[in-house]
Amino acid sequence: EALYMTAGNADIDSDADGVKDTREKFLYHTDPAVVDTDGDGATDRQEVVAGTNPLHNPGDSDSDGLSDDLETVLGTDPDAADTDLDWAGDGYEQTLGYDPLSDTNTPPLLLEIDNNALYTRTTNIFVNFPGLVAEHALIGETEDLTNGVLQDLGTNLAYGLVNESNGARQVFARLYRNSVEQSPLITGSITFDNIAPTIGVFSPANGSATNSRWIKVTGAVTDTVSVVRAFVNGEWSDGISQGRFQYDRYMLNHGTNRIEITAEDMAGNTATQYLQVLQDTTGDTTAPAIALE
DSSP states (O other), X not given: OOOOOOTTTTTOOTTOSSSOHHHIIIIXXXXXXXXXXXXXXXXXXXXXXXXXXXXXXXXXXXXXXXXXXXXXXXXXXXXXXXXXXXXXXXXXXXXXXXXXXXXXXXXXXXXXXXXXXXXXXXXXXXXEOTTBOOSEEEEESSTTOXXXXXXXXXXXXXXXXXXXXXXXXXXXEEEEETTTEEOOOEEEEEEEOOSOOEEEEEEXXXXXXXXXXXXXXXXXEEOSSSOEEEEETTEEOSEEETTEEEEEEEEOOSEEEEEEEXXXXXXXXXXXXXXXXXXXXXXXXXXXXXXXX
């Protein structure tokens, strides 16, 4: 595509990257319509000022999420994932708006369990330290990390909770580099729940009979650890109040109806019971009433 430059458009900067189109086209051979011609995260102007090549993406030598050229522009070390040694990677800090050159301007050091899940029903969990840089992680369930498990830092580190005690569980960790340098204590939490909710005390009572076509189904649902939800034949109940669910309109078929009622807590534990209700209209000999005005 031909690009013609005249005295009237010599000062145009089509991509607003701080470099005039004429200089992009004829001096640097960059794309005047693209802010970052080589796609390395540094604008064409930033690279021109820093003296890097705006036509070449050098990659990311330290795998911190910032290209080598962008690190040169920012002043960080392209060969060190954590330039300021504050345990947070350069790319992670840059993305969150923190200063990767200052160890006093650091994002929170996070310990995530099961991708930030709130509940688990198994003692086998996975731990992540998003954006953090170290060689090893010591993970345990006491602040002094007695009997902690030392692992190479990576993604989805497997850890086993020490027991099946239901309720809130806290996990602690410290990161290590150069064998001796250790991070501040990092904490995370998750609620352990492997006990199914309780369900029962139904209305109508199991085995009852009715001549109605539609009935309301209610029952008690409780859980000692988390919120519980109820389903009637796989459909959400219409609500739960003070430990009782209700399903406002359940259509009966003639004869015996087997109704499946399931309670599920937030950890995924379930309890199921079956309610049998007989619809019998043989004793109903009274015609319905109707009035015309």
